[in-house]
């Protein structure tokens with residue numbers, strides 16, 4: 036006999052209040068978590084509807100007194116139902132409790148402050164703001180209070196009324212004057228706020244080119260005949276993918292539907308939001324991580340009631356409760372930020388596909404460097420491949436040179452800037468063109484390489500880099516192999532072997548010294564902490580307030596700077612040393628994006644890739660920007676090693692603040708798995724890449740299998756096993772399916 040726990044009130048704080056029912060045998064094989072059911076309730080057996088939170092074979096109460104559920108409500112039309120079913124699907128496929136899954140999908144209800152808080156919101160674009168400011172300043176005897184308000188608005192496009200009147204000492208008559216002139220609007224907080232309502236402008240409609248017409252046409256035809264599908268737009272950088280998204284969204288909107296657009300948070304800049312806003316005006320809203328819970332809740336409510344039709348945001352925007360969803364667009368679909376770090380560790384792409392299936396929507400993925408997984412599916416026909424082979428505005432792809440840093444060292448140049456790159460930087464500075472220097476910092480920690488020959492030390496069993504630990508031994512995080520650190524390079528005998536690390540701050544310092552007079556900006560985690568974040572640095576650079584922008588991978592993500600004609604990738608191969616099976620993929624993606632930054636305008640661009648591994652295929656293929664050639668090689672490696680997408684992989688992370696519990700539980704879990712599945716392909720338990728984080732010890736077990744369902748079965752087995760675990764109560768097991776960015 037199976038039982039299910041049913042929750043009647045789906046509001047976040049009531050999820051723990053469940054009632055147990057028997058599942059009649061006729062429903063045993065069809066009932067799943069997240070389904071809506073009708074059940075008898077209370078003394079009079081009044082019929083209530085509720086949602087199945089979990090299914091179990093252990094009754095909580097006297098089975099004789101437990102009632103049976105009456106039936107399943109097969110109603111996928113209501114949006115709540117769709118989202119709760121989606122949560123059930125996430126629970127089953129990524130591992131979590133139903134409670135955790137629902138918390139991910141359903142926003143925390145928090146009403147905005149009912150007190151009427153007034154905020155002054157800039158209503159001018161940057162250009163008009165500076166024009167208006169200039170015209171005020173041109174007047175003799177101009178009002179200094181007005182000048183102050185202009186300046187404040189340049190700093191911040193939204194300022195609380197009270198701050199202006201009390202802190203800046205500007206009278207309300209001046210604010211009203213600005214409002215009358217259309218410089219600002221005054222927002223009262225009790226109305227739902229629209230975070231983009233202050234933008235304006237109209238799009239200059241571009242005519243689609245032939246390639247764009249072909250793929251947009253295909254989408255529209257499919258949509259009109261009722262075909263819902265997952266498409267992959269595989270288009271080189273600058274091929275005009277965004278214009279295709281806009282056309283597709285418009286088509287779906289005309290059919291009375293709504294659209295969700297996911298973009299990586301880092302690319303959620305003024306520039307990108309404007310492109311959507313100019314086309315769709317205030318039908319668009321955004322979500323971002325800087326919004327308060329109440330603000331996010333407001334956006335969800337506006338979506339639910341039809342106030343907005345399009346939402347643009349990061350991963351979590353996927354759960355926007357649009358009642359008639361027609362399309363989900365995922366731009367830069369290869370980005371690792373689409374995978375959640377929190378339980379359930381869902382990936383936005385398969386989750387979007389499931390949401391689309393439930394809602395009768397289509398999914399459009401886009402990238403110049405698709406994930407190996409998506410490209411494989413598009414090649415096999417599981418997704419529909421839509422190719423954009425050339426740049427939209429006819430600008431040429433940047434030319435690319437590879438500099439072998441080993442040769443530089445031999446020639447006596449120990450600087451991080453090669454002679455060729457230095458020469459080109461001088462050239463660009465003299466032409467008043469801009470330069471981006473990108474420091475690939477991924478994998479900077481711990482890996483060991485030879486500066487003479489570029490050799491990195493790898494695990495003999497796993498083909499991933501070894502990492503140097505504090506004990507001065509080199510560890511493999513996949514199989515637990517340990518060896519001592521050699522004193523000379525095993526390849527060439529050089530003593531120049533060791534850890535290698537340099538930060539952006541250091542690069543900024545070196546660049547400022549080497550190129551005297553050049554104005555240098557730096558963008559990394561440290562310099563983007565403030566409220567305006569990376570936006571401010573990017574707009575400074577766009578306004579040509581600097582000649583050289585130095586930064587981490589965040590500078591290469593989708594920004595358009597027409598005056599940048601040189602991109603230098605310093606230590607391009609560092610990310611190859613990340614002990615992760617996706618390291619070649621990440622390297623190729625980063626380099627291709629970096630090269631794509633050069634020469635976006637009329638002037639042609641050059642990229643210089645500095646590397647210790649010039650013969651590595653991810654470097655060679657990124658030089659010619661040949662994704663397909665890269666893919667063909669990478670997929671062979673994945674198949675050979677049984678890594679995703681050729682196979683599936685389940686990572687079990689066993690964690691405890693008590694070291695012995697982490698170890699004991701890991702061994703117990705491994706024992707349970709091999710007892711039930713003696714032939715399973717299991718690696719570990721081994722210590723995690725970073726064994727201890729915040730005083731929590733972490734062990735890992737990897738299981739590989741071609742069948743995703745088989746891995747889900749192991750998760751279910753362990754869920755049960757862990758319920759009965761009384762020995763290691765201070766230990767936890769976390770599931771991560773097809774992990775990326777393993778720590």
Ligand code: ADP
Pocket residue numbers: 241242243244247270271272273274275276277278427428
């Ligand atoms: P992607 O997202 O594929 O990298 P974008 O959508 O940013 O490319 O487009 C790159 C540039 O090409 C943009 O400046 C855009 O305005 C321009 N563009 C796109 N489509 C067209 C078109 N059909 N005609 C002219 N310019 C276009």
Ligand code: ZN
Pocket residue numbers: 485486487488489490524525526527528529
């Ligand atoms: Zn060597």
Ligand code: ZN
Pocket residue numbers: 494495496497498511512513514515516
């Ligand atoms: Zn190994």
